[in-house]
Amino acid sequence: MDQNAPMDFYCMTCNARFYKPLFDVTRAIERVHFFADGRWPEVDVTHAEGIGVYCSASCRALGLPALMAAERVPIPEHPPDIGPVEICARCSGPVDMTAFHLTYSQCEIVYGETCGQASNLEYLAVVCDRCSGGRTLTASSVADNATADLPR
Ligand SMILES: [Zn+2]
Ligand SMILES: [Zn+2]
Secondary structure, three states: OOOOOOOOEEOOOOOOEEOOOEEEEEEEEEEEEOOOOOOOOEEEEEEEEEEEEEOOHHHHHHHHHHHHHHHOOOOOOOOOOOOOEEEOOOOOOEEEOOOOEEEEEEEEEEEOOOOEEEEEEEEEEEEOOOOOOOOOOOHHHHHHOOOOOOOO
């Protein structure tokens, strides 16, 4: 990606064209490494994909329910933390955060001269392997088994 090109976006709620900051919703496959020596945990992120683009926090708050409904993932009342075990947004079962799992998060991204800088990252929901239909295993071919156990 050419980070020097001016980037513009269209808000998914109000259709306004804007440059920055970007209020983002991301779907990613993540896992968390915890260290015995008390170091801050590290997060491995793969297959991160922006699924929501908004011009403001309020447009994002308005758009989020429909966005997550399209993902068929309810937004939990208490957002997940980084683990080691969190609660699946769909079945309330345990999610082992140290193994790759489906994560939804939101953040604000400001594109500067040279790079984008994310801030105010918040986890929205995590989904266990059973509910994500094995997406963590076949993240590049979601369509293959996405229908396995999802209600129509
Ligand atoms: Zn907007
Ligand atoms: Zn689940």
